[in-house]
Amino acid sequence: MANALSNEELAGSPQGTPNWRRPIPALRFAGTGVMFYVLITKVNWSSLDQIGQRGIKLIVLAFFVTIFGIFLSSVRWDRVLRALGVRLRMRDLVEMQFAGMFAGNFMPSTVGGDVMRASWVARISKAKSDSQASVVLERLTGWLVLPILVLLGVVMDPSVLHLGSISKVIVAVAGLTLFALSVLVSLVRTKRTFGVTSPLRFLNSFLASISRGISKLESHPAGLARLLGWSFLYQLCVIAASILAAKALSVSIGWREMLVFVPTVAMLQVLPLTIGGLGVREGALVLLLRPLGIDPAQAIAFGLLVYALNISASLLGAPSFAFSSARKFTEVEVADREQDPN
Numbered sequence: 488m489a490n491a492l493s494n495e496e497l498a499g500s501p502q503g504t505p506n507w508r509r510p511i512p513a514l515r516f517a518g519t520g521v522m523f524y525v526l527i528t529k530v531n532w533s534s535l536d537q538i539g540q541r542g543i544k545l546i547v548l549a550f551f552v553t554i555f556g557i558f559l560s561s562v563r564w565d566r567v568l569r570a571l572g573v574r575l576r577m578r579d580l581v582e583m584q585f586a587g588m589f590a591g592n593f594m595p596s597t598v599g600g601d602v603m604r605a606s607w608v609a610r611i612s613k614a615k616s617d618s619q620a621s622v623v624l625e626r627l628t629g630w631l632v633l634p635i636l637v638l639l640g641v642v643m644d645p646s647v648l649h650l651g652s653i654s655k656v657i658v659a660v661a662g663l664t665l666f667a668l669s670v671l672v673s674l675v676r677t678k679r680t681f682g683v684t685s686p687l688r689f690l691n692s693f694l695a696s697i698s699r700g701i702s703k704l705e706s707h708p709a710g711l712a713r714l715l716g717w718s719f720l721y722q723l724c725v726i727a728a729s730i731l732a733a734k735a736l737s738v739s740i741g742w743r744e745m746l747v748f749v750p751t752v753a754m755l756q757v758l759p760l761t762i763g764g765l766g767v768r769e770g771a772l773v774l775l776l777r778p779l780g781i782d783p784a785q786a787i788a789f790g791l792l793v794y795a796l797n798i799s800a801s802l803l804g805a806p807s808f809a810f811s812s813a814r815k816f817t818e819v820e821v822a823d824r825e826q827d828p829n
């Protein structure tokens with residue numbers, strides 16, 4: 488799900504990266520390779536022979552649902568950009584979204600495609616802080632929706648709260664996510680600024696853009712409702728693709744449980760330990776699905792299939808990622824940059 492933009496990358500000056508952080512991307516790359524090897528040795532590959540034609544059809548359907556979800560996330564991003572007074576062609580936004588997803592899945596950087604998308608929008612709109620804020624605000628709507636989906640799943644299936652320590656993990660992850668969001672919103676609302684001598688002074692315009700975006704969304708409740716609606720639809724697509732992947736592998740998980748587990752895994756997956764969350768996702772699934780009687784090998788295979796679906800979908804963004812410097816995106820001419828976000 489989402490990675491936060493690092494200070495150096497937000498500033499646009501990777502040369503200022505502290506010495507102790509420079510080897511981190513290489514370590515993540517190496518860790519991902521080791522994790523991938525460990526995971527594939529845990530999968531019972533002989534059981535995959537039983538997938539059959541039905542399973543293959545379900546996997547193909549899950550792939551197209553994943554792609555449809557990326558289109559929905561592009562619409563969500565468009566809603567945020569409009570709130571900041573920036574309008575781009577939807578075709579360009581979709582292209583950027585796929586390219587960003589590709590970068591996030593293959594680059595060892597902590598932020599991958601988020602920084603790339605922000606830089607592209609900044610190049611088009613000439614509004615660097617707004618472009619950065621649009622990416623963060625888009626992510627924040629997702630982070631708001633994820634714990635709400637967990638709560639909805641718990642309401643629909645209270646038995647999830649009786650899974651022992653796993654229930655505590657689910658509640659803790661959702662609670663910490665909401666707490667982190669409230670802290671960020673509180674920081675923005677207080678209009679905190681950093682002094683000219685502070686190394687974080689470059690964040691002032693960025694935080695101001697987020698504040699302006701939130702204010703605009705709050706002043707247009709209908710627009711905010713639509714934005715959250717697109718976020719819910721996107722996350723439901725992610726859950727639907729996961730349900731189809733589980734069925735393809737004959738992993739017995741009800742859709743109500745998926746409504747709780749998939750968002751929880753997405754929130755845990757943000758930990759910047761490996762590329763694309765490889766290993767974090769599978770480990771979380773092993774932990775969460777064990778009380779349901781799901782074998783660890785099945786849980787790992789399920790996680791790897793979900794990862795493969797995301798990787799496959801993101802490959803559609805490879806050309807845009809490779810030729811972005813030669814590609815010219817177009818900003819939609821708007822007479823009034825302060826227009827209604829609806």
